[in-house]
Every structure is written in C-alpha cells, then in structure tokens.
Amino acid sequence: MKLHILVLFILFSSTAALGQWKSDPMVNNTVAVNDSLSAESVVSVSDGAGGNIMFFINQHYFGNHEQYIMAQRISSNGVIAWGDTLHPVAICTALGNRFEMRAVADAAGGAFVSWADYRHDANKGEIYTQHINASGIVQWAANGLRVTTLSNTNDTYSAEICRDGGDGIILGYSSDDLASNVQAYGQHINAAGTLLWGANGVQACTVPGFRGCVGIATDNNSGAILMMVDTRNDVFGLDYDSLNTNDITNLDIYAQRLDGTGNRLWTTGGVAICTAPGNQDAYSDNSNTGSDGSGGAFIFFNDFRNDIPDSLGNSTNSDVFGQRVDASGAAQWTANGLALSTAAGNQYIESVTQAGTDMVACWADMNTPGYWSQKVNAAGVRSWALNGVLVTPPSAYNCTVTGDGTGNFIYGFHADMPQFVGAQKLNAAGTLQWGPNGALVSSGHTSYYPVPQLVPGLNQSTLISWSGYSAFSSESNVYASNILPDGTLAGSLPIFTTIANGNWNNPAIWAGNQVPDLSSIVTVHHAVAVTATAQCYSLKVDPVTASVTVKSGVQLTVTH
Numbered sequence: 001m002k003l004h005i006l007v008l009f010i011l012f013s014s015t016a017a018l019g020q021w022k023s024d025p026m027v028n029n030t031v032a033v034n035d036s037l038s039a040e041s042v043v044s045v046s047d048g049a050g051g052n053i054m055f056f057i058n059q060h061y062f063g064n065h066e067q068y069i070m071a072q073r074i075s076s077n078g079v080i081a082w083g084d085t086l087h088p089v090a091i092c093t094a095l096g097n098r099f100e101m102r103a104v105a106d107a108a109g110g111a112f113v114s115w116a117d118y119r120h121d122a123n124k125g126e127i128y129t130q131h132i133n134a135s136g137i138v139q140w141a142a143n144g145l146r147v148t149t150l151s152n153t154n155d156t157y158s159a160e161i162c163r164d165g166g167d168g169i170i171l172g173y174s175s176d177d178l179a180s181n182v183q184a185y186g187q188h189i190n191a192a193g194t195l196l197w198g199a200n201g202v203q204a205c206t207v208p209g210f211r212g213c214v215g216i217a218t219d220n221n222s223g224a225i226l227m228m229v230d231t232r233n234d235v236f237g238l239d240y241d242s243l244n245t246n247d248i249t250n251l252d253i254y255a256q257r258l259d260g261t262g263n264r265l266w267t268t269g270g271v272a273i274c275t276a277p278g279n280q281d282a283y284s285d286n287s288n289t290g291s292d293g294s295g296g297a298f299i300f301f302n303d304f305r306n307d308i309p310d311s312l313g314n315s316t317n318s319d320v321f322g323q324r325v326d327a328s329g330a331a332q333w334t335a336n337g338l339a340l341s342t343a344a345g346n347q348y349i350e351s352v353t354q355a356g357t358d359m360v361a362c363w364a365d366m367n368t369p370g371y372w373s374q375k376v377n378a379a380g381v382r383s384w385a386l387n388g389v390l391v392t393p394p395s396a397y398n399c400t401v402t403g404d405g406t407g408n409f410i411y412g413f414h415a416d417m418p419q420f421v422g423a424q425k426l427n428a429a430g431t432l433q434w435g436p437n438g439a440l441v442s443s444g445h446t447s448y449y450p451v452p453q454l455v456p457g458l459n460q461s462t463l464i465s466w467s468g469y470s471a472f473s474s475e476s477n478v479y480a481s482n483i484l485p486d487g488t489l490a491g492s493l494p495i496f497t498t499i500a501n502g503n504w505n506n507p508a509i510w511a512g513n514q515v516p517d518l519s520s521i522v523t524v525h526h527a528v529a530v531t532a533t534a535q536c537y538s539l540k541v542d543p544v545t546a547s548v549t550v551k552s553g554v555q556l557t558v559t560h
Contacts, residue, residue, distance in 0.1 A: 020077065020078035020079050020080075020492060021077070021078035021481070021482045021489070021490040021491055021492060021493075022078070022481070022489070022491065022492075023488070023489045023490060023491030023492075024489075025420075025440045025441060025442050025443050025444065025481075025489060026442075026443055026444035027444065028441075028442050028444065028445055028479045028480065028481050028489075029074065029078055029479060029480045029481060030085050030477060030478075030479060031054060031072050031074060031080070031085060031088075031465065031477075031478040031479060031480050032056065032070065032072055032085055032086075032088050032477055032478040033085045033086055033477050034058060034475050034476070034477055040056065040057050040058075040059050040467050040476060041056060041057045041099075041101060041467070042054055042055070042056045042452075042453050042465050042466060042467050042478055043055050043056075043101045043102065043103045043113070043453060044103070044453035044454075044455055044463075044465050045103050045104060045105040045111050045455060046105055046455040046456060046463075047073055047075075047105070047109050047110075047111075047134065048105060048107065048108070048109050049075070049076060049109065050075075050076030050456075050457045050458035050461075050463075051073060051074055051075040051076045051081065051457075051463070052073065052074050052455050052457075052463040052465055052480060053071065053072075053073045053103075053105070053110070053111045053132075054071065054072050054073070054074070054453070054465050054478060054480070055069060055070070055071050055091065055101055055103050055111075055113045056069070056070055056071075056072075056467060056478050057069055057070075057098065057099075057101070058070055066095055066096065066097070067096070067097045067098050067099075068090065068091075068092060068093045069090075069091040069092040069098060069101065069113070069115060069130075069144075070088040070089065070090060070091060071088060071089040071090075071091050071111075071113070071132055071136070072085075072088040072089065072478070073136060074463070074465075074480050076457060076458050076560070077493060077537070077560070078482060078490070078492070081136065082135075082136030083136070089132065089136045089138070091113060091130050091132065091138065091143075091144065092115075092117070092128065092130070092143045092144050093143065094117075094119045094143040094144075095119055096117065096118045096119030096120070096122070097118045097122070098115045098116060098117045098118065098119075098128075099115065099116050099125075099157070100115060100116045100157060100158055100159060101113055101114070101115045102114050102115075102159060102160055102161040102287065103161065104161050104162060104163055104169065105163075106131065106133075106163075106167070107163070108133070108134060109133070109134025110131065110132050110133040110134045110139075111131075111132055112129060112130070112131050112132075112161060112163075112169045113129065113130055113132070113161075114127060114128065114129040114130075114147075114159040114161045114169075114171055115127075115128055115129075115144075115159065116156065116157040116158065116159060116173075117144065121152075123155065123178075124152070124153070124154060124155045124156075124178070125155050125156050125157045126146065126147070126148045126149070126156050127147040127148045127156055127157075127159045127171060127173050127187075128143075128144035128145060128146055128147060129144060129145050129147055129159075129161070129169070129171065129189065130144045130145060131191075131193065139193065140193040141193070145189070145193050147159075147171060147173075147187055147189070147195065147201070148173070148175070148185075148187075148199075148200050148201070149199055149200060153177055153178075154175045154176060154177050154178070155175070155176045155178055156173055156174065156175040156176075157173065157174055157175075157176075158173055158174045158212060158213055158214070159171050159172070159173040159213075160172040160173070160213055160214070160215055160216040160226075160287055160289075161216065162216045162217055162218045162224055162291075163218050164188060164218065164222050164223070164224070164260065165218055165219070165220045165221060165222050165223075166191075166222065167190070167191035168188065168189050168190040168191050168196075169188075169189050170186060170187070170188050170189075170216065170218070170223070170224040170258070171186065171187045171189070171201075171216070172184065172185070172186050172204070172213040172215070172216040172224070172226040172227075173185055173186075173187075173201075173213050174211075174212035174213050175200075179240070180240045181210065181240065182210040182211065182212060182240075182243070183203055183204075183205070183210070183211060184203070184204040184205060184211045184212055184213040184226060184228045184256075185200065185201040185202060185203055185204060185213070186201050186202050186204055186213075186216075186224065186226055186258050186262070187200075187201035187202070188258075188260065188261075188262060196260075196261070196262070197261075197262040198262075201262075202258060202262040202264075204226045204228065204256040204258065204264070204270065205228065205230070205254065205256055205264075205268065205269055205270045206268045206269070207232060207268060207269035208232060208237075208238055209230055209231045209232030209233075209237050209238065210230075210231045210237065210238075210240070210243055211228040211229060211230040211231065211232075211254065212228060212229050213226055213227070213228055214227050214228065214229055214253075214281070214282040214283055214288075214301075215227035215282060215287050215288055215289035215299055216287070216289060217289045217290055217291040217297040217298070217299075218291050219257060219259075219291070219295045219296075219297075219327065220291060220293060220294075220295060221259070221260070221295060222259065222260030223257060223258050223259040223260050223265070224257070224258055225255055225256070225257045225258075225289075225291075225296070225297040225325070226255065226256050226257075226258065227253065227254075227255050227273070227282060227289055227297070227299045228253070228254045228255065228256070228270065229251050229252070229253060229280070229281050229282065229283075230251070230252050230253070230254045230270075231243065231248055231250075231251060231252075232252070232269070233250050233252055233275055234248050234249060234250040234251065235249070235250070236248055236249075237250075248279065249278070249279065250277065250278065250279065251279040251280060251281060252272065252273075252274060252275045252276075252280055253272075253273035253274045253280045253281075253282065253299065253301050253323075254269070254270040254271065254272055254273060255270055255271055255273050255297065255299065255325060255329070256270035256271070257295075257327075257329065265329075266328075266329040267329075270329075271325060271329035271330075271331075272331075273299055273301075273323045273325065273331070273337070274301065274303065274321065274323060274336045274337045275336065276303065276305040276336040276337070277305050278303070278304035278305045278306075278307055279304045280301050280302065280303050280304065280305075280321075281301060281302050282299065282300070282301040282302065282349065284349055284350060284351070285350075285398075285451050286350065286351045286352070286400060286451060287352075288300040288301065288349050288351070288352050288361070289352070290352060290353075290354040290359055291354075292324055292326070292357070292378060293357065294326065294327060295326065295327025296324060296325050296326040296327050296332070297324070297325055298322060298323070298324050298352075298354075298359050299322065299323055299325075300320065300321070300322040300340070300349050300352050300359075300361045301320075301321055301322070301323075301337070301349060302318050302319070302320065302347075302348055302349055303318065303319045303320070303321045303337065304317070304318055304319075305319070305336075306319055306342060315346055316345070316346070317344065317345060317346065318346040318347055318348060319339060319340075319341055319342045319343075319347055320339075320340040320341045320347045320348075320349050320361065320363045321336075321337035321338060321339055321340060322337060322338050322340055322359070322361060322376060323336075323337045323338065324378065324380065332378075332379075332380060333380035334380065338376065338380050338382075340361055340363070340374045340376070340382070340387075340388060341363060341365070341372060341374070341387045341388050342387065343365065343367065343368065343387040344367050345365065345366050345367020345368070346365075346366040346367065347363045347364065347365050347366070347367075347372070348363055348364050348366075349361060349362075349363045350362050350363050350364055350371065350398075350399055350400065350451070351399065351400040351401050351451065352401070353401045353402045353403055353409065354403070355403040355407065355409070357377060357378040358375055358376065358377050358378070358383075359375070359376050360373060360374070360375045360376075360401055360403070360409050361373065361374055361376070361401075362391065362399055362400065362401045362411060363388070364397070364399070368390070369394035369395070369396075370390050370391070370392045370393060370394045370396055371390075371391045371392040371396055371399040371411065371413060372387070372388035372389060372390055372391060373388050373389050373391050373401065373409070373411070373426065373430075374387075374388040374389070375409075375428075375430065383428075383429075383430065384429075384430035385430065389426065389430045389432075391411050391424050391426065391432070391438075392411065392413050392415065392422070392424060392438060393415055393422075393436065393437045393438070395415045395416040395417045396413040396414065396415045396422070397413065397414050397415070397416075398413060398414050398451040398452065399411055399412065399413040399451065400412050400413075400451045400452060400453065400454055401454070402454040402455065402456060402462065403456065404425075404456060404460045404461075404462060404485070405456055405460065406460055407427070407428040408425055408426065408427050408428065408433070408460070408485075409425070409426045410423060410424070410425050410454055410462040410483065411423060411424040411425075411426070411438070411454075412441070412451070412452035412453070412454045412462075412464045412466075413438070413451075413452065414446060414447070414452065414466075415437075418443070419443075419446045420440055420441070420442060420443045420446060421440075421441040421442040421443075421445070421446055421452060421464070421466055421468070422437065422438040422439060422440060422441055423438055423439045423441050423462070423464060423483050423487065424438035424439070425439075425485075425487065433487070434487040438487075439483065439487030439488070441464055441481050441483065441489065442466075442468065442479065442481065445466075445468035445469065445477070445479045446468045446469065447466075447467055447468040447469050447476055452464050452465065452466040453465045453466065457482055457483075458559070459485075459518070460485040461482050461483060461484050461485065461490060462482075462483045463480060463481075463482055463483075464480065464481055464482075464483060465478065465479065465480040466478070466479055466480075467479075493519055493520065493521050493537055494516075494519065494520050494521070495520070495521045495522075495523070496510050496511070496512070496514075496516040496520045496521065496522045496523070496536070497510070497511045497522075497523045497524075497525065498510060498511075498523070498524050498525050498526040498528060498546070499511050499526075500526055501526045501527045501528070502526070502528065502529070503528070503529050503530075503531055504516075504528050504529065504530045504531070504532075504534045504548075504556075505530075505531070505532050505534060509526065509528065515534075516534070516535075516536045517535065517536070518535045518536065518537060518557070518559065519537055520536045520537055521536070521537055521538050522536040522537075522538065522539045522540070523539075523540045523541075523542075524539070524540070524541045524542065524546045524547075524548055525542050525545050525546050526545070526546055527546065527547050527549075528546070528547070528548050528549070529548075529549050529551070530548060530549065530550040530551060530554055530556045531551045531554060532554060533554060533555055533556075533557075534554075534555075534556045534557070535556070535557040535558075535559075536557075536558055536559075537558075537559055537560055538558065538559070538560040539558045
C-alpha cells in the first residue's frame with residue numbers, strides 16, 4: 001500500500017518553475033527594475049522555503065521626492081514569485097517620505113514590515129506596519145496599518161520588530177515631542193491587525209531621563225524585551241536642549257521586558273545592561289539583539305568607556321561589547337558587558353546573527369580597516385581570536401552576517417578598489433573558507449547603499465540581495481544571487497528528460513547520458529523503475545505515457 005501511494009504522488013506531482021539563478025557576477029538576478037526612481041534600503045527575510053522576501057524603498061526624484069515601499073519574493077530556484085521585475089507588490093504608495101524599515105518572517109511564507117512614515121507631517125513621523133502573505137497579498141490596511149497617532153505633537157521613529165511567539169508582532173519605537181521629552185514605547189499587534197496596547201502603545205520606562213529604542217527581541221512567551229539608550233545617569237540627562245546639542249557624555253544601555261498584555265515585568269526603570277563611564281550606543285542599520293530562547297535576550301553595542309577624545313572632541317577609541325540578560329532581567333555575562341573587541345582605534349557594531357544558543361557579531365574597524373567578527377556562546381565564552389577574526393578585505397563597507405544552518409557563517413559586503421559585492425564564509429572555528437578577499441558575488445551591480453541582506457537558502461546555500469547600479473542605468477535596481485557552499489553562484493538548474501524505458505540509475509535512459517542528482521529538474525516520459533537510491537530537485541511524470549515505480553525499501557527523494 002505504501003508503494004502504491006508513493007507512485008500515485010509522483011504520477012500527479014508537477015515540477016516547480018524552471019530554475020533561474022544567474023551564475024555570472026556581471027549579470028546576477030534582477031528583482032526590481034526602476035524608471036525615474038531608485039530602489040534603496042533593501043531589507044529581507046526568509047520565506048521559510050529557501051527563498052527570499054525583500055522590501056525596498058523606491059525613491060522618486062521628481063515632484064516631492066516621494067518614497068514608496070515595495071516588496072518582492074524570489075523563490076529557492078531563482079524565480080520571481082510576486083508580479084514581475086517591473087511590477088513588484090506595493091506595500092505603501094502614499095505621499096510622503098518613509099525610512100528605517102525593519103522586517104521579520106511570519107512563519108507561514110509571508111512577512112511583517114514596519115517603518116517610520118511622514119505622510120501626515122514632513123517633520124513628525126509615525127510608525128506604520130504591514131503584513132504580506134506567501135502569495136504577495138497585503139493583509140492589513142492599504143498603505144499600511146497606522147500604529148501611532150501622535151503626528152500633531154511627536155516625531156516617532158526607529159521602529160524595531162519581532163514576532164510575539166505566535167501569529168502577531170511586537171514593535172519597539174522612539175517618540176520625541178520636539179520640546180522636552182524622548183521616550184521608548186512598545187506596541188503589540190495580533191494577526192488581525194488589532195493594536196493590543198492602546199492607541200500609542202506602552203511606555204517602556206517611566207523614570208526621569210530620555211531614552212530611545214535601539215532593539216527588540218521576543219521573549220517567546222507573547223512578550224518582548226526592548227533595548228534602550230538612556231540618559232538618566234548623565235549630568236545633562238534631564239536637559240532636553242543639551243540632548244539636542246550632543247552634550248551627553250554618559251549615555252547608557254537599559255532594557256525592559258513587556259508581557260503580552262503590555263505590563264512591565266522588570267522595574268519601572270528597566271534593568272541596566274551597561275552603565276560604564278562614557279557613552280554606549282547601539283544604533284545600526286541592522287538590529288543588534290537576539291532572543292536567548294529562555295525569556296531573555298542578547299544585545300551588542302558600541303562602548304566608549306576607554307575613549308580619549310581628540311582636541312576636537314572626536315572619538316579615538318570605541319569598542320564593541322555584548323551582554324545577555326535572563327528572563328528576570330539579571331545580567332549573565334561580565335558586569336557592564338563582555339568585550340568582543342578592545343583593539344586600538346574605533347570599532348562599530350554592524351550586524352549580529354544567531355545560531356542556536358550562539359551569537360555571532362560583526363563590526364567595522366576604523367584602525368585596521370575591514371570587518372571583524374566574534375562568536376560568543378550563551379555562557380559568554382568567546383570562541384574565536386582575541387578582538388575577533390578579520391573577515392573582509394580592507395576596502396569593504398556595509399557588512400552583514402547570517403548562519404548557514406550547519407555551524408558556518410556567511411558575510412556579505414560591498415568593497416572598493418575595484419568596486420564589487422562580495423561574500424565570505426567562516427567555519428565554526430572562525431577560519432576563512434573563501435580566501436582573504438572572499439567570493440565575488442557581483443562586479444556588475446554595485447553601489448554605496450546599505451548593507452547587503454542575507455537569508456539562508458536550501459542545502460547550505462545563502463541568498464543575498466542588495467540595491468545597485470547596472471552599467472546601463474543611472475538609477476539603482478534591486479538584485480539577488482544564490483551563493484553555494486563553495487562560494488560560487490548558483491546557475492539555472494539542469495533539466496533531465498527520459499529518452500527510453502528503463503532503470504533510473506542507467507545513464508542511457510536520460511538525454512545527455514547522465515543520471516539526475518539532487519539539483520536536477522526531471523521530466524519522465526517513459527516507464528522508469530527506481531531500484532536503488534535516487535534523488536532530484538523536482539519531478540514531473542507524464543500521466544499518459546509514463547510511470548515511476550519505486551522498489552520496496554528504496555527511497556526516491558524529491559525536494560520540491
């Protein structure tokens with residue numbers, strides 16, 4: 001009976017669309033092509049099936065310089081899944097500017113995205129968000145769900161986003177009344193798009209001082225932990241005018257945990273992550289936080305405790321630190337943070353990723369140019385060399401990191417001299433796998449725009465997306481590629497077709513005289529017997545002329 005069911009499944013299954021990845025770094029895959037505008041600020045998340053969902057801002061250079069948010073999905077085999085390159089899905093086309101996108105996967109093939117929006121007042125932002133499903137259909141209000149309604153008084157910005165552990169999301173954001181106060185807030189939104197914590201959310205901290213949200217992590221129990229920069233310990237910490245003139249010299253990092261109903265679970269002032277002398281901050285194009293899986297969180301930040309400013313007041317020694325707090329808010333690592341790099345000169349955190357209970361951080365070094373990285377386990381033990389491992393060539397900028405699911409880590413970056421998009425792989429021991437300059441991803445579509453985005457693909461591959469210029473356009477487009485485990489770019493999947501009846505593992509029955517492998521798209525027009533282990537990417541069997549019979553105890557693996 002089991003054999004019969006398997007055969008019927010194969011007979012009536014249909015192949016996925018033809019693989020379309022481009023293996024030429026001068027070509028790459030075009031995700032969005034633009035006319036009279038530029039696609040910028042790409043953020044991306046996995047679609048959960050080896051593909052990539054990308055959000056990007058279309059910057060119009062006519063009229064009022066409007067900024068639209070668009071979305072596109074590219075499947076695991078390199079096929080555009082939503083519309084086409086000229087017609088991606090519109091997330092927001094309302095008038096006005098928008099910035100600071102953040103996104104998170106929804107665990108059902110879609111994604112949530114949030115941003116700061118200035119449609120109501122050019123100087124006073126609000127937070128908007130949208131949910132898009134796996135088919136590319138927006139689920140909430142057209143042009144986004146309005147999260148805050150303070151446009152008549154406050155500039156609200158820096159929305160961080162995480163899942164709530166279920167079907168909804170939690171946002172953390174900053175709100176400035178432009179007169180005397182800046183505070184951090186949280187908002188919980190369910191799958192239906194209902195605001196669960198009131199019209200403008202819950203204030204994360206109520207003690208004197210100013211604070212802004214710089215990160216958020218799920219507590220895996222319907223709530224979240226918000227990370228904040230905080231002025232309470234600074235001599236000018238209650239002076240809004242001094243805050244605006246950058247006189248703050250003792251900015252600290254605090255955190256607050258909010259439960260699913262918006263209650264503050266830690267003290268009203270939150271818990272201290274770092275109160276070392278000097279300023280600490282964690283502003284970045286990417287979130288530098290992560291969940292510890294047990295109700296706590298990780299945060300990585302820039303630290304100026306060892307700084308000696310020059311005669312103009314400029315920093316000469318910024319370091320990179322990290323901390324873990326448990327579900328009760330207790331610090332788990334060294335007081336005031338674990339040092340990832342205290343090398344000479346300035347280092348600035350850029351990106352972090354999580355692999356089980358390990359965290360990997362990546363930062364820029366201004367003294368020894370290039371990007372460096374360190375792996376830290378849940379106990380706060382550093383795995384790699386003191387002050388990190390050099391990952392990129394010196395001319396690199398805008399670097400990000402992700403895991404490949406097997407203990408290796410992939411880094412994407414732009415670089416100059418010559419200009420290119422590159423990638424690097426470190427194994428679990430922190431050893432470079434793709435040479436000192438990394439693997440070439442693109443030499444044909446590069447730019448100075450934000451960090452290339454990485455998501456895990458299938459079979460240890462990594463999908464990379466970025467905005468860049470082509471040789472034939474003065475406007476930037478969105479591009480993507482699939483980086484294979486050896487650092488080369490995936491190409492179109494090979495197509496295998498039968499030419500005679502016979503055994504699957506007999507090369508003579510296949511056009512090209514070669515047996516299909518796991519990367520093959522297979523079409524069967526004849527009677528084929530599988531008598532030994534066989535595999536392919538996708539399989540289509542002609543229901544009129546063909547059959548596939550699998551011997552009992554033998555496995556035929558079809559991944560799509």
